[in-house]
Amino acid sequence: MRTLVLLGCAACFVLPVAASAQNCDVLVQTASWSTHPDPDSIYVNFRPDITSAQPQNPREYDVMVNMRYNSVLIDQHQLHLRWAHGVGCPVDCPHVICEEKEWSFKGVVFRDNSKCIRGAQQQCVCPSLGDPVAHRKPMPKPQTPQIIEVELVPLNLQGCNPINPGNDRVQFAYPGTGPTPITPAAPPVVVLSLLMGLAGVVLLSLRLRRRAA
Numbered sequence: 001m002r003t004l005v006l007l008g009c010a011a012c013f014v015l016p017v018a019a020s021a022q023n024c025d026v027l028v029q030t031a032s033w034s035t036h037p038d039p040d041s042i043y044v045n046f047r048p049d050i051t052s053a054q055p056q057n058p059r060e061y062d063v064m065v066n067m068r069y070n071s072v073l074i075d076q077h078q079l080h081l082r083w084a085h086g087v088g089c090p091v092d093c094p095h096v097i098c099e100e101k102e103w104s105f106k107g108v109v110f111r112d113n114s115k116c117i118r119g120a121q122q123q124c125v126c127p128s129l130g131d132p133v134a135h136r137k138p139m140p141k142p143q144t145p146q147i148i149e150v151e152l153v154p155l156n157l158q159g160c161n162p163i164n165p166g167n168d169r170v171q172f173a174y175p176g177t178g179p180t181p182i183t184p185a186a187p188p189v190v191v192l193s194l195l196m197g198l199a200g201v202v203l204l205s206l207r208l209r210r211r212a213a
Contacts, residue, residue, distance in 0.1 A: 024052040026063070027167035029132055031150045033174055036138055044139045046150045046170070048103070049132040050081055065105075066151040069142055069174075077137065079152070080104040089116035093124035105135050146174045 029047040036042050050061055061081040067074050083101040090096065093116050100113035110133040119125045142148075151169035154162065162168075 023163050024050055025164050025167060026050050026152050026154050026162050027164065028150050028152055028170040031148075031170040031172055033139075033148065033172070033176075034136075036141070038138075040141050041138050042141045042174075043136045044148060044150065045134055045136045047132040047134050048079060048081075048152055050083070050154075062155040064153040064155055065137070066149075066153060067137065067139060068149040068151070069146040071147075071149070075137065075139060077106060078155070079135070089124045089126055093118055098126035099129055101129065101132075103133060103135070106137070110135065142174050147171050148174050 027049050029049055031044065031046040034043045034045055044067055046065075048063070048065070050063075061083075063079045063081065065075075065077050065079050067076075081101065081103050087098050087100070089098045095115050095117065097113045098116045100111065102112075103110040112129055112133045114127045114129050116124055116126055149169055149171045153168070
């Protein structure tokens with residue numbers, strides 16, 4: 001009986017936490033490389049983001065950024081997100097921050113915010129944040145062609161349930177077509193799908209040629 005009472009008390013604490021858990025999406029939106037002043041280094045550029053439609057804020061998240069060359073871990077560094085999204089606009093619609101995110105990476109603070117404005121119908125609106133702020137990390141310059149991967153690993157979700165796990169990493173080729181600005185790069189699943197589709201087209205073409213012969 002005493003055990004049942006203890007379990008019941010524990011459930012009183014666990015259930016509210018589970019009920020308040022929110023879904024979030026941990027993602028690398030884009031990744032690329034660019035030249036570095038040091039000829040033995042390159043910059044790896046990436047746009048990280050954590051999104052959620054839930055109002056419980058501010059929230060803080062610590063994320064580990066893993067960078068790999070050809071699946072070999074080359075570098076790790078923590079990325080800290082403090083956000084307060086969905087703050088909302090006051091009644092009189094002053095031009096104040098209504099949505100914001102703040103990142104800290106390698107000692108540098110990156111801020112992204114949106115301010116209240118009046119729309120075409122004079123209604124007060126909070127514009128959505130644009131693309132996430134770009135981050136960059138100096139990395140050793142590869143001596144041979146490589147597949148570079150940027151991955152985000154959440155360290156403390158605080159009741160946040162990740163969705164779309166395929167979004168948490170992006171791969172791109174080095175040197176590819178040369179130094180590039182920060183442009184979208186397909187996640188590994190998309191790359192694999194494209195390769196399989198291309199292989200299917202090649203096989204079909206070979207079969208049609210054999211029949212024609």
